[in-house]
Amino acid sequence: xxxxxxxxxxxxxxxxxxxxxxxxxxxxxxxxxxxxxxxxxxxxxxxxxxxxxxxxxxxxxxxxxxxxxxxxxxxxxxxxxxxxxxxxxxxxxxxxxxxxxxxxxxxxxxxxxxxxxxxxxxxxxxxxxxxxxxxxxxxxxxxxxxxxxxxxxxxxxxxxxxxxxxxxxxxxxxxxxxxxxxxxxxxxxxxxxxxxxxxxxxxxxxxxxxxxxxxxxxxxxxxxxxxxxxxxxxxxxxxxxxxxxxxxxxxxxxxxxxxxxxxxxxxxxxxxxxxxxxxxxxxxxxxxxxxxxxxxxxxxxxxxxxxxxxxxxxxxxxxxxxxxxxxxxxxxxxxxxxxx
Amino acid sequence: xxxxxxxxxxxxxxxxxxxxxxxxxxxxxxxxxxxxxxxxxxxxxxxxxxxxxxxxxxxxxxxxxxxxxxxxxxxxxxxxxxxxxxxxxxxxxxxxxxxxxxxxxxxxxxxxxxxxxxxxxxxxxxxxxxxxxxxxxxxxxxxxxxxxxxxxxxxxxxxxxxxxxxxxxxxxxxxxxxxxxxxxxxxxxxxxxxxxxxxxxxxxxxxxxxxxxxxxxxxxxxxxxxxxxxxxxxxxxxxxxxxxxxxxxxxxxxxxxxxxxxxxxxxxxxxxxxxxxxxxxxxxxxxxxxxxxxxxxxxxxxxxxxxxxxxxxxxxxxxxxxxxxxxxxxxxxxxxxxxx
DNA sequence: TTGAAAGCGGTACCAG
DNA sequence: CTGGTACCGCTTTCAA
Numbered sequence: 001x002x003x004x005x006x007x008x009x010x011x012x013x014x015x016x017x018x019x020x021x022x023x024x025x026x027x028x029x030x031x032x033x034x035x036x037x038x039x040x041x042x043x044x045x046x047x048x049x050x051x052x053x054x055x056x057x058x059x060x061x062x063x064x065x066x067x068x069x070x071x072x073x074x075x076x077x078x079x080x081x082x083x084x085x086x087x088x089x090x091x092x093x094x095x096x097x098x099x100x101x102x103x104x105x106x107x108x109x110x111x112x113x114x115x116x117x118x119x120x121x122x123x124x125x126x127x128x129x130x131x132x133x134x135x136x137x138x139x140x141x142x143x144x145x146x147x148x149x150x151x152x153x154x155x156x157x158x159x160x161x162x163x164x165x166x167x168x169x170x171x172x173x174x175x176x177x178x179x180x181x182x183x184x185x186x187x188x189x190x191x192x193x194x195x196x197x198x199x200x201x202x203x204x205x206x207x208x209x210x211x212x213x214x215x216x217x218x219x220x221x222x223x224x225x226x227x228x229x230x231x232x233x234x235x236x237x238x239x240x241x242x243x244x245x246x247x248x249x250x251x252x253x254x255x256x257x258x259x260x261x262x263x264x265x266x267x268x269x270x271x272x273x274x275x276x277x278x279x280x281x282x283x284x285x286x287x288x289x290x291x292x293x294x295x296x297x298x299x300x301x302x303x304x305x306x307x308x309x310x311x312x313x314x315x316x317x318x319x320x321x322x323x324x325x326x327x328x329x330x331x332x333x334x335x336x337x338x339x340x
Numbered sequence: 341x342x343x344x345x346x347x348x349x350x351x352x353x354x355x356x357x358x359x360x361x362x363x364x365x366x367x368x369x370x371x372x373x374x375x376x377x378x379x380x381x382x383x384x385x386x387x388x389x390x391x392x393x394x395x396x397x398x399x400x401x402x403x404x405x406x407x408x409x410x411x412x413x414x415x416x417x418x419x420x421x422x423x424x425x426x427x428x429x430x431x432x433x434x435x436x437x438x439x440x441x442x443x444x445x446x447x448x449x450x451x452x453x454x455x456x457x458x459x460x461x462x463x464x465x466x467x468x469x470x471x472x473x474x475x476x477x478x479x480x481x482x483x484x485x486x487x488x489x490x491x492x493x494x495x496x497x498x499x500x501x502x503x504x505x506x507x508x509x510x511x512x513x514x515x516x517x518x519x520x521x522x523x524x525x526x527x528x529x530x531x532x533x534x535x536x537x538x539x540x541x542x543x544x545x546x547x548x549x550x551x552x553x554x555x556x557x558x559x560x561x562x563x564x565x566x567x568x569x570x571x572x573x574x575x576x577x578x579x580x581x582x583x584x585x586x587x588x589x590x591x592x593x594x595x596x597x598x599x600x601x602x603x604x605x606x607x608x609x610x611x612x613x614x615x616x617x618x619x620x621x622x623x624x625x626x627x628x629x630x631x632x633x634x635x636x637x638x639x640x641x642x643x644x645x646x647x648x649x650x651x652x653x654x655x656x657x658x659x660x661x662x663x664x665x666x667x668x669x670x671x672x673x674x675x676x677x678x679x680x
Numbered sequence: 681t682t683g684a685a686a687g688c689g690g691t692a693c694c695a696g
Numbered sequence: 697c698t699g700g701t702a703c704c705g706c707t708t709t710c711a712a
Contacts, residue, residue, distance in 0.1 A: 005705055007705080015683085017683085017705090017707095018682075018707080019681090019683075022707095033681065035682090055459040056396045058706055060397055088415070088442065092449075100440050112432075116437055118392055227623070227626055286596045345688090347689085355699085356698065356699045357691090357699085357700095358692080358699060359697090361692080362691095375698090393689080396688090396690090398691080399690095400706095401690050401692085
């Protein structure tokens with residue numbers, strides 16, 4: 001019981017393969033008019049056989065796979081899933097499918113994934129990998145092959161970009177904390193790769209400096225990307241003396257670990273210390289305490305990335321674009337005035 | 341700057357297309373031996389041109405797309421991500437790619453997704469959709485086309501299956517609660533579709549009955565699949581009188597909402613009521629209180645599903661298999677003796 | 681208004 | 697050991 005092909009449909013309808021193709025694709029095209037009667041015959045045959053065109057053959061012939069690749073560093077972070085979700089919806093709406101691959105924070109796997117996408121001849125690529133280990137060389141190579149690429153979350157000069165300016169937000173976070181009287185502010189910096197997260201770290205330092213406060217390296221801890229890492233980092237941070245009165249974490253996933261660490265240490269948030277982070281994942285407003293965090297519209301980022309990409313697919317010569325998704329500091333329950 | 345094709349490689353290496361194909365695919369095959377010298381020449385040409393075979397063309401010819409479809413009801417649940425993750429790894433290891441589609445709890449979209457997968461000629465399909473609205477008819481049709489299918493989480497008689505027996509676990513949960521002295525036990529039942537979750541509901545009722553306890557319909561609430569739904573359901577449940585001393589929720593995502601609702605009501609868990617749920621998503625052990633929940637190895641489910649699928653791809657005649665992934669009741673902090 | 685036929689980029693059989 | 701070539705299923709001129 002093989003699947004029916006165009007030929008089968010043609011035979012059953014008593015027409016040629018070309019006619020079938022016309023009927024199926026050129027519905028509104030007047031260039032190749034088909035008599036209503038043949039059209040119906042063909043459609044009937046299609047229905048009868050349950051014919052579905054073969055996307056591989058179509059794309060081989062047409063050149064476009066109607067597929068866009070999405071490379072994510074890590075599938076554990078809810079923030080990324082929101083982006084994926086948005087991208088998925090936009091893609092589907094445009095008749096595209098998403099080929100999702102995660103590098104699991106592993107450079108080798110990342111490169112492998114990219115190869116797979118390339119062999120599949122995706123129409124475009126969205127990188128959420130920010131600054132991964134992805135060699136610039138490899139990227140340039142792909143670009144040279146005229147593969148449209150959109151970067152999420154970083155301002156690379158040679159690609160279309162979309163994302164939020166967490167750098168600015170970090171400044172706002174610092175202002176908020178300073179207004180509450182905090183001076184010993186810690187920073188937990190645990191992300192997929194060294195470079196990402198720096199956008200938040202620098203403003204943190206700048207703000208301290210501007211306020212005439214010292215930058216205490218003991219208050220800056222770098223860790224891995226998991227909640228467990230955040231937990232460990234927080235334990236270390238909160239058990240040293242003098243301990244910080246406020247903690248900034250690069251994302252909500254890690255913040256969850258910090259909250260747990262605090263509870264295990266018998267510390268109360270925000271009475272004993274304040275906590276702020278970034279992303280505003282759905283869970284943030286359900287945590288105890290509800291998390292004060294920098295909100296961005298992750299789904300909009302995903303959607304925008306796809307739109308940006310498809311626009312470039314449509315016109316490779318258009319000027320590079322950068323889209324900023326605004327952020328908002330959601331002040332909830334995890335921040336309060338400095339304890340005395 | 342078009343991408344190089346086999347022809348380009350052949351030309352550069354001074355051989356025919358066939359030879360290029362041989363060198364690339366039959367490395368260990370002795371049937372078509374290639375002189376070491378030509379082999380090197382070809383390889384050199386491949387490297388020089390950065391040639392990558394076109395997966396579409398390959399699959400068109402070979403019949404296999406090396407792609408497996410994965411249909412998920414909802415991309416918001418971390419439990420599903422873990423499954424996806426496991427599936428992804430197993431697939432990649434076997435040289436397959438995953439084509440992920442979510443139905444977003446929408447029947448129409450589900451059908452559409454399935455069509456897309458079908459047009460892409462996936463080698464097999466994994467359904468995490470349990471009993472969605474997916475018409476049995478549609479499934480049979482796909483099966484009739486000899487598309488290998490694996491179902492996750494349900495015992496359908498006509499497909500390979502993998503999953504955990506939450507039904508049994510629900511019994512264990514009830515025993516645990518009964519041992520702690522609970523009698524007014526509520527059940528929050530909010531999932532993708534009506535039928536799923538019933539596996540936990542029935543044992544709940546049975547257990548009550550067996551203990552000679554009444555089944556109070558006011559203690560059974562059905563809601564949507566989101567945390568917000570869980571929150572709302574819990575509020576309703578906990579504000580009625582007499583309120584339950586224990587609450588069972590069908591999954592951790594909803595449990596998160598219940599925890600938040602309790603806190604907002606000024607209720608303490610487990611002092612005021614106990615809470616148990618299912619899945620043991622990574623966040624469960626970070627919640628406050630740490631969640632007592634039924635643990636299953638979601639990644640193993642994902643991995644197993646693709647293994648099952650690939651085995652069937654290898655041999656369509658093998659007998660149907662059902663794999664059970666064991667569960668374990670993780671007793672943490674959200675359950676305690678009944679308040680007096 | 682419809683049909684014939686030339687590819688798209690590979691694979692694998694059959695000769696040489 | 698290597699090359700010629702017939703497909704895989706579809707789109708799209710070009711003719712009829």
